[in-house]
Amino acid sequence: MGVRCIIVDDEPLAIEILESYVKKVEQLQLVGTFRNAVAAFTFLQQHSVDLIFLDIQMPKLSGIDFLKTLQQPPKVIFTTAFRDYAVQGFELEIVDYLLKPIPFERFLKAVAKVLHQPASQATPAAKEVAPDNYVYFKVDKKMIKTKMADVLFIESIKDYVKVKTPDKEIVTQQKISYLEESLPREQFLRIHRSFIVNLEKIDAYSATDVEIGKHSIPIGRNYKNDVMKILAKNIF
Structure with a gap:
């Protein structure tokens, strides 16, 4: 049957594009x-869905207030023209935060996080906020804003990852495979199953x-060929 989804947005053009x-x-x-959101709330009282594409600023009830009314909400991807609600959205454990106008490639990347995520897995603790150069990591009940340029490396420790910067370590409950998909590939490279x-x-x-x-980070045997090819591109 696939992933059952609904679109909640007060702009007809936005609905048409989605x-x-x-x-x-x-x-x-x-x-x-x-x-x-009121109409969507009524629908959800009698129907189950897996995913909501949800605008934030709407008449009658905002997307954020609507989400707070749901006792067991499905996965949610915010689709909005306003970046100001990103942290608040991620505190509500949304899957992703898309800024309008939304390119199809960016839409597809957000959807992939739902399609590749096991139903039993918690909503990811780190979220990309495009198009700036920051990423938010969820630590306890806070979202820690971290400049991507400051990240030295990321280490997987079972169901957690440790994000190392020059002046701090951030430990968040997350799968390294999710971060591998979320971070820009031109800047970050997985060189080991744990790094x-x-x-x-x-x-x-x-x-x-x-x-x-001062850190020496191993290159995994299964990653060696690809890593060497990428690193060799910058040899002069």
Whole structure:
């Protein structure tokens, strides 16, 4: 049956665009569109859905207030023209935060987080906020804003990751595979099942490891060929 989804937005053009995007993804099944959150709330009292594409600023009831009314909300992707609500949205454990106008590639990236996420997995603790150069990591009940340029490397420790910067370590409950998908590939590279590194921070490397400052980070055997090809592009 695929992922059952609804669109909640007071702009007809925005609904039309999202509808066209949903139709391009076979795994998505659109079961309703609503011009306000009250109508969506009524629908959800009798129907179950897996995903909501939700605008924030709407008449009658805002998207954020609407989400707070749901006792067991489905996964939510905010679709909005306003970036000011990003932290508040992620505190509500949304999947992603899309800024209008939304390119299809960005839409697809957000949807992939739902399609590739097991039903039992908690909503990701780190969220990308495009188009700036920051990422938010959820630590306890706070969202910690971190400049991507400051991230040295990321280390996986079971169901947690440790994000290392020059002046701090951030430990958040997260899967490293989610971060690998979320962070910009031109800047971050997974070199080991337990490590992602910031390419701009690498000081030296060999066939077995990379050096970032005083840290020596191993290159996994299964990653070696791809890592060597990417690192070799910058050899002169």
